[in-house]
Amino acid sequence: MALGKDYAAQDCSLARALEVVGERWTLLIVRDAMYGVRRFSDFLVHLDIPRAVLSARLQSLVEAGVLAKDGHDYVLTGMGRDLWPVVHGLARWSEEHMSAEPCRLFVHIGCGARVRPDGTCPSCGEVVPMEDLEIHAGPGVRHRDDPVSRVLRSPHRLLEPIRT
Amino acid sequence: MALGKDYAAQDCSLARALEVVGERWTLLIVRDAMYGVRRFSDFLVHLDIPRAVLSARLQSLVEAGVLAKDGHDYVLTGMGRDLWPVVHGLARWSEEHMSAEPCRLFVHIGCGARVRPDGTCPSCGEVVPMEDLEIHAGPGVRHRDDPVSRVLRSPHRLLEPIRT
DNA sequence: CGGCTTGGTTCGTTCAATGAACCCCTGCTG
């Protein structure tokens, strides 16, 4: 994000986090990676972002250690996966406070219950690791017509690579 | 944040959340409000942000319902307070993954224990509401020398208005 | 009434985002 040129605001862990994931598009890229997107062209078509910006963001995420480059795939690292509570929390926050229908539901595989905003399962009570979550289209989903959006509308596990 | 002019990326609650709190500075303003900052001039001196930008951000946060204007004070609404898990989660995420000493510790009043990254108290096990948290200076704190930073270094409850 | 503080707005400059065009490598395909 480059908070000014200097790092005056860095008297705070939050500011350091925002240096990495606080820029425009960055958290949406991370979210797509959680949904299983891995290829440059898939991010491109799904996010509708300028190529130059996508390239820059992917590079800085790799540098920061949030993504790792494996051939032509960008894969979430442990550090990146640990952003799940934040991404999920923000999404649920907007649903609760901006009277929006959820577009995606996250369901605990096995229990079959939608996880709560804090990431716990209302059925088993445990915090569900993202590997055990399945993504479903919610009532508020918009029908974008690119191949990636179409694939993301069918249920699949988080982190599982999509194939377009 | 204005994700493009259109809202193509809005097939997602996360994108809507970022429209409100995703712009540069915005989450830092919210964090300061959680620490008890309420006055324009206090945000200004603590964040070291251009006046015009601060003015614009405060206005858009009020419009969005995250802050409410009470005379010359900007106060967090319920919607704003509900961002606490996200703000705390992001801060802890950066501490864990960017080998940074915490600058601020959040301690459950009564239990006296530092809360875990997920917001639960290791002593009583409950999720601690932010009203019951006390902010302490951590080992990584930088000694900025504005009046607001000085006040924030002494322990006090979250949300409790600071007086400079 | 004059000056000081608080809470902003205005405006010229600088810097980053945008989007279209271009480039390079790989794998077909006629």
Added chain:
DNA sequence: CAGCAGGGGTTCATTGAACGAACCAAGCCG
């Protein structure tokens, strides 16, 4: 093997946002 298509980018001119210094206005304070 020449040509061509597609994936994965980079380059570059244009636009819009951030910056920061200067200015404005309302409210106290002596």
